[in-house]
Amino acid sequence: MNLNKNYDNLEQSYLFSTVAKKVNEFTSKNPDKKIIRLGIGDVTLPLCKKVIEAMHKAVDEMGMQSTFRGYGPEQGYDFLREAVQKYYTTHNVNLDLDEIFISDGAKSDLGNILDLFGNDNTVLVPDPVYPVYVDTNIMAGRKVIFADANGDNCFLPLPDKNVKADLIYICSPNNPTGAAYNREQLNSWIEYAKENNAIILFDTAYECFIDDSSIPHSIYEIEGAKDCAIEFCSLSKMAGFTGTRCGYTIVPKALGKLNKMWLRRQTTKFNGVPYIVQRGAEAVFTEEGQKEIKENLNYYKENAKIISETLKRCNIWHVGGKYSPYIWLKCPNNMKSWEFFDYLLEHAQVVGTPGAGFGKNGEGYFRLTSFGSKENTLEAMERIEKLFK
Numbered sequence: 001m002n003l004n005k006n007y008d009n010l011e012q013s014y015l016f017s018t019v020a021k022k023v024n025e026f027t028s029k030n031p032d033k034k035i036i037r038l039g040i041g042d043v044t045l046p047l048c049k050k051v052i053e054a055m056h057k058a059v060d061e062m063g064m065q066s067t068f069r070g071y072g073p074e075q076g077y078d079f080l081r082e083a084v085q086k087y088y089t090t091h092n093v094n095l096d097l098d099e100i101f102i103s104d105g106a107k108s109d110l111g112n113i114l115d116l117f118g119n120d121n122t123v124l125v126p127d128p129v130y131p132v133y134v135d136t137n138i139m140a141g142r143k144v145i146f147a148d149a150n151g152d153n154c155f156l157p158l159p160d161k162n163v164k165a166d167l168i169y170i171c172s173p174n175n176p177t178g179a180a181y182n183r184e185q186l187n188s189w190i191e192y193a194k195e196n197n198a199i200i201l202f203d204t205a206y207e208c209f210i211d212d213s214s215i216p217h218s219i220y221e222i223e224g225a226k227d228c229a230i231e232f233c234s235l236s237k238m239a240g241f242t243g244t245r246c247g248y249t250i251v252p253k254a255l256g257k258l259n260k261m262w263l264r265r266q267t268t269k270f271n272g273v274p275y276i277v278q279r280g281a282e283a284v285f286t287e288e289g290q291k292e293i294k295e296n297l298n299y300y301k302e303n304a305k306i307i308s309e310t311l312k313r314c315n316i317w318h319v320g321g322k323y324s325p326y327i328w329l330k331c332p333n334n335m336k337s338w339e340f341f342d343y344l345l346e347h348a349q350v351v352g353t354p355g356a357g358f359g360k361n362g363e364g365y366f367r368l369t370s371f372g373s374k375e376n377t378l379e380a381m382e383r384i385e386k387l388f389k
Helices: 005-009 015-029 049-062 078-089 106-116 131-140 183-195 235-239 258-269 275-284 287-313 337-348 374-388
Strands: 100-103 122-127 143-148 167-171 199-203 229-234 247-250 318-320 326-330 365-369
Touching (some): 005 131, 015 337, 049 275, 049 287, 078 275, 106 131, 106 258, 122 131, 131 143, 131 167, 167 183, 183 199, 229 235, 235 275, 235 287, 275 287, 287 318, 287 326, 287 374, 337 374
Parallel strands (some): 122 143, 122 167, 199 229
Antiparallel strands (some): 100 247, 229 247, 318 326, 326 365
């Protein structure tokens, strides 16, 4: 029996586990201090009324013989796939039903999709980046190279023709920086992928925050993307499904056998998302559901505005918050990322996420999230303003 030695190449602790450990240690020593968490990107508002109604109805159905459901289709019930299909048409993207796969979230699929690709592929990821992209490939022993994202390119790296990659991760709007590619920039990545016979793994988990027509919600809004891109999305941020778990992945048939391979993978290794959850997800895409979730999204956008305005008054450089729930700031007084984390926790009892945890280019930066309550966001910003104004 041999272990997978690639695990030895991983960082010893997942970023957010380290954050949690530090916070727990501080809390145990300072039980009287109120901690405000603006770190992990978890939503705080409850599921909207339309979703809850649909899930209650589905629960009742599961309690009656005539409407009970056991195993469902691994790729998702047609009623939800049709709702996703219709949603894409609002962004002028037409999909076949069998190109849409329902899952328990984008994080799972972003890792699981790697089952379709050989371990000898070279993987290109931006830096800083969501740690899952890197870690899942290290687990498989793939070579990972990085595209530098920094202040000079507004944290939106473009292709380098001198670099050869087979799998390309793109997250837009980006986690952690909040930066978003426009159509011309995405087109340059599509051209690069085609020239290198590569596949783009496009993470669009935050597309619901986009309200600018120049920023695509889907990579398939760009001509030729179906020939080289797989798209991942989630209801976690759009509709508060972080604990409910539901997302969807688009594998175009233009990608050849990859569509059938993903179907085969899912039917073998995945038993599908629960019927009750899928009925709740279907309600997200109704007219009333969309209206209700937009109210929640506007709440988080207002929090982002509060954070941004405070940082401006403190003369702290930052980006993000416009197309995503994340604000990416430069640590004051040239502090390192973890140094600023400790300082903010100690002196303001505010928790964020150190930029260094997202890659070497994240050193000296820090991520705050707008997913807290408005009351906590205001209080956290008051504490930060007292420290730095």
